[in-house]
Amino acid sequence: MLQEVLLQFMRFEDTYTDKNDGHGAVLVNLLLSYGARADESDKLGRTALHHAALAGNEEAVQALLKAGAHVDAHFHINSLPKQNLDNYCSVDLNTAVDVESKKFTSGFKLPLPECWGRTPLHQAVKSGNPSCVILLIQAGAKVNAPDEKGTTPLLLAGAGVVPDNINAVNKYEEIVQLLVKAGADVSVKNQDTGSTALHHAAVLHSVRAMQCLLDAGAALEDGGSEGKMTVLHEAAKAGSVAMVELLLRQGAAHLVNARDKTGCTPLHKAAYIGARDCLTTLLRHGGDLAAESRTNVSVMDVIFSHIPRPLHFLTDILNGSIIPNGASVNDRSFKVTLDFSLLCPHGPKGQMAVVTALMSGARNFQQMRILQHPLLETFLRLKWHRLRMIFGMLVVVAVSRRVLLVSVLVLFIHLLVQILLLPRHYFFQYETWVNLMCILLSVAIAVGGETGDYMMPFFKDQEPTERTWVLHVMSFAVLLAWTELMLLMGRFPTCGYYALMFYHVLQNVIKVLLTFGGLVMGFAFSFCVQFHESGQFRNLWWSMVKTFVMMMGEYEYGELFPEDNKMEMRLKGTSRIIFLAFVVLSSIVLMNLMVGLAVNDIQDLRTEGHIQRLLKQAEFLAHCEKLNAHRLFRSALFPGWLHKIWHDRCSIETLFVIQPNEVLLGRNDLSFTLLESIIAVAIHSEQNSAGRNIGYSYNYNRDQVNNFSGRGVYRSISDQYTVASPVSSADHSSIIMMLHQLQQDIADIRQALHVDKDMQRVTPSGMAVRSCNEQQYDSQPVGVNWWTTPVAKIQQARGIVRRLRQNRSLRGVVV
Structure with missing residues (x-):
């Protein structure tokens, strides 16, 4: 009876009294003096020491230990009839508690065991009281005692603690240090989740506890093979750059690209919460920006959608990969090293994956400006020089008339492979549809020419036969084919600007025509009414064509208004008034407005043309690399030596050293403008480092890089920092x-x-x-x-x- 009163008192003590007011120890000593046994347990294995430790009452714990309480007592079903023992061994805790608690604890509702096998040390750790933990460890408690689920006191540390509760986190850190010092196993895993004490330290943002565990030999898991959250995932999710750096120093670099059950890497976790510093640290240790989750969301996609000012973040990352050797820029020994490991985290394998992810993740054309960064442009240029021969072969096939059908099939396969590899990117490009229309028309011409008996009148002195539809189709196909060739020329560095600038000017012209199209149509209909007797305005279609031609200045005024009055005119006065209005409004005002709006800023057009050229080059290079990685090219159908040659052509070294005097002597394929941009970024990076060393702050503006580089290829949005x-x-x-x-x-x-x-x-x-x-x-x-x-x-x-x-x-x- 006294044992039950002692248990009931500890329940009351836990709920209604101050845990450390001294009354608990006095009453416990009083009960013990009247014969209560400190090591007595009830039918579920609960002892007074369990409840005193859970309540965090260190004086009661000390009194019970002095009275002989069993320090390693654990929850278990005690003194059951033998015929029911086997049944209870086969049921879980909740079923046993429902039956036994009504029989043995009716009248005083004691706390029910959460898990069989819990010792007082488990309860003390769970309560978060370091003083109780010290008393139990000094009394000889087993620090590695597992409960029914294999959970040791170290794994239970920090249960119910939130990172914002600084006091609770400090107690947790102290408990971890006590357990580790007492010899707790720091590598034990939770049987259900596979988590370790390191995971709990990362969840609670505790660098101190993590350092203690790592110093004690806590093992970093293999991680990604099982698809579970690693410690680095948790640290990145917490946004703690201190924990991330600590783990990387301890050898967690192999976990940088590990995947959890959703396919996310630590970079995904850091990017989702906008942790720029964590992302930077992970990228410097081999993080893959092209890594995709199971829902096909890449790290680059998350950066563009969750990182504030993503262009500035990516620019800072790329700037850090341009490294000068420390010599003066005017010194002959001055060199700049371009580290492409950020773009090629896997070495020679899949080198265009990051650039492809960047193109896919960019939401608009303004974000595509990042392609103008000297590091990216140099990377694309070097890759292009390795594969431009293949592109030249495609151009030759495209313009070959003698092998029209074969070349059409080759181009169709090329287009189909592009759409299958990157459907989201290629399907919405105008060039893809122009190419598809050209292929279809070319197939129609080739098939019609082979099966029909028509002859081209351009080469024979005869009229075309009844199959004149082929000529109509051919006229459109030839125009589209040469238009496609012009677009292909946009990939060449020397003339790519002009071909792609043409597209942007065309866009502006079309917008102006659509805006003022009503005025042009009105004049066309009016001329059709006034000059209906003239053959050029016989119907509405002819009138529209003639009106557009007249806008260019070809009026043929003498034919429309002859002096000899050979052509009878119905509306002489009105015709001249409307014609004069047409000359002023359409030929003078509208055409000058169209020209002004189309080429309002030549420098912007050159910049857009430059970005489009880099984008087209990146698309072609990514397409070639995906073909190289396809299983068909790795099968027995494709010779090994040919695959090796193709692989060598597609790969470049991840480190590229530039020496300006070598470039000037023509030893590298870098333009003067690109070289100046690289040197500018390198010098500014070096100056920023020097400025931080002597102790003054910077107001860093990326536009200064453009000014220093002379011709300003890389134009980024300025990023001001207040000083x-x-x-x-x-x-x-x-x-x-x-x-x-x-x-x-x-x-x-x-x-x-x-x-x-x-x-x-x-x-x-x-x-x-x-x-x-x-x-x-x-x-x-x-x-x-x-x-x-x-x-x-x-x-x-x-x-x-x-x-x-x-x-x-x-x-x-x-x-």
Whole structure:
């Protein structure tokens, strides 16, 4: 009876009293003094020590341990009739509790066991009380005692804790350290979920607990093979760059591209919550931007949809892959290394996957501007030079008249493979439909020419036979074929700008015509009424064609209004008025408006043409690479030596070193503009690193890269960061280089000070005083113009030097 009262008291203590007010220990000692046994358990194996540990009452735990409580007592069904023992062994906990709790605990509702085999240490860990855990460990509790499900106290640590509860997380970290110090197995896994204590530390955002577990030898799982969440998944999902870096330092690089049961990688998890720093760290350790989940969502798709300002993020990532060697840009030994591992995370295998994912993930043409980044453009150029021979063969096949049917079949297979490999991308392109129409018309011509008996009148002095439909089809097919050839020319670096600029001008012209089409149609119908007797305006269709021709300036005024009045006109006065209105409104106003809107900004047209050329090149390269990876090309039908040659042509090295003097000598296939852009990015990256080392902050603007690069191929949206420095952002970007030159000029400035005596005045005491002009120069901020123009006056030079010395952000620099 006293044992039941003790259990009931601990239940009451847990619910209604302060756990550490001292009354618990007094009452426990009182009950024990009247004969209550501390090691007594009820029919379900519950003891007073279980409930004292769960309540977190350390004084009661200490009193029970002194009284001889069994420190490793566990929940179990105790003292059942033998005939029911086998039945209870075959049922789960809930069934047993429903039966036995009514028989043995009626009258006082004690907490029911959550799982068979739980010890007081389990309960103390679950309660989150480090003091109770210390008492139980000192009393000899088994730290690796598993419950029925194989859960040890370490796996139970942190149960019910949320990351926002700082106090609870601190207690959790202390408990983990106590258990690890006592010899707990840090690599044990949960039998149901496969999670470890490292997973729990990552979920609770606890770097301290994770460090403790890793120091104790916690093993990083193999991860992706079983499709379960790895520790790196949890760390990336938490958005903790500290945990991600800690795991990577401990050898978790093989988990960067591991997949969970949904096919998501740690990069997916980080991108979904917008953790830019975690994404950057994972990418630097081999993360694959083209990795897709089971729903075909790539990491690049998630970046464009969940990362704020995705273009700026990708630009920063790509900038970090352009690495100078530290020498001066004017030095012969200056080199720049382009690291393509970000674009080729798997080495020579699938090198166009990331670029393809970028093209698929970009939502609009503005986001396609990222293709102009020097790293991406260089990558595409190098790949293009490896495969341009194949593209040239396709062009030859496309223009061959003698093998029309064969070439049509080849082009159709090529088009079909493109659509099957990337249906979402190719199906909605105008070029795909132009190509398809050209193929269908060419097939009709080839079949009609083989089965019919018609003859082309262009080559024989005879009239075409009754199969004149072939000529009609041929006229359209020839036009579409050469139009397709013009679009194919857009992939060549030298003339690609103009072919693709034509498309954008055509778009603008069509928009203008559709907008003002009503005016043109009105004149066409009016001319059809007025000049109906003329053969050129005989019907509405002829009238529309003639009106469009007249808009170009071909009026034929003498034929429409003859002086000899050979052609009878019904509306003489009205005709001239409407014709004059047509000349002013259509030929002058509308045509000039159309030209102005079509070519309003040549530089923008060149930029768009450049982006379109890179996009077309990337599409062709991705198509060739997908063909190389297809199982048909890896089968026995395809010779091994031919596959090796094809593979070598499709692959490039992931590291590419540029030395400017070699490029100028023609040893590389990089243009001068692209080279200048690469050098600009490399110099700015180096200057930013140097600026952080000497302790002043930057106002970094990507437009400065464009200005430095001269011709400005890479034009990104500017990204401003606010700083508290009086000196302009351009000074911060160029101050390091200018300081070296300034130190060399100090000697000349001092010498000029002694020569230019009339520019300063001396007080009676002999102290030099600055002139008014010198004060004027000193009061002005130091800007870009001070560095880019020669110093004309000595006061100007002295003002610059004094201004630099007074600037707080440059106090650590010797001038």
